[in-house]
Amino acid sequence: MGRPARSSPHRLLVEGQDDLFAIAHLIRARFAAAQSAIDLDAPSPNAPWIEQHDGLENLLKAGNIESAAKTYLRLGIVVDADQVPAAHWRAVVGRLATVGVTVPASPATGGVIVPGYQEGWRVGVWLMPDNARPGALEDFLLPLMPGEDALWPEAVRATDAAVQVERRFGVNDDLKARLRCWLAWQAEPGANLGVAVSRGVLDPLSPAADPFARWVEALFA
Template sequence: MDANDDLDARWNAVANRLQEESIEVPNSPELTGTIIDSNPRVGIWLMPNNTSPGELENFVSEMIPDDDPVWPLSEDYIDGIPEKARKFTEKKILRAKIHAWLATREDPRQMGVAIRAQDLRVDGPLSTTFANWLRELFE
């Protein structure tokens, strides 16, 4: 789930809901994703990285290859739209940039499909940590 603007508030909201179900929750999220061995087993990953405010798009932006020549152009395109002409809020600017970048792919697609098409790299530190957390959660 997205941490959005306040990681602590999001964590507390999740913890309170789980505690209502008598599930013990740590005081803060684990850096590598939280797994609670309860019944049912619970996994919590606060996007983008369990330590920073943000959302899925912050996570995905880490997956865009560093040497991708289109990413800076996508950023420039969105940055070049006058604020008065934008239909999206400042909080959603990264989402707009990612979707502009996705629109340039061979077959413009959603983020999840872009992973399968190998447009997004999955071997970076954050992606690897997330994948390891998922594997451990579902063992």
């Protein structure tokens, strides 16, 4: 996968590896075709270097967001809403406030983009899946699945049956398990979310991803 240089003045902070690869492939599929200014394959100064933090807790550690806000002309931050959208939003907003970047108290449909640390700089925040509902990357990716997929109801049933035998994952992780169960039955069994997006198993061009792509374009292009 072609990627922008680490020295790019644009950066996107995400929680983990899954976010990194899923988002990278989505951006690649969306913007390469259009010869866009944020093509991840072409050496473009607009393409953000995507930086993953091994979890939200690490991402929110003092220094990470502040340092990035002071360094990059365009900074995007993507975090999961999980079950507490307001709390995660506040945590990110609080970090940005310490360096003088003001973000609205609540997320907005379509994501938020505000003036950054220096004049002409921008900071964007996106709360997965859609800046409104609780959830995570998987909730964002689920609508990218082809409609009326024959195996999806089976994956749901199989996962639920397994839980009946023994629940080994958290009560909020049902979708994560069902989606990976479904991925286990694709042509490339058990491909990770990034590969699924790159192969079109989860369609990066689905209209469901339009709002996120528009946010990416508005922030980095």
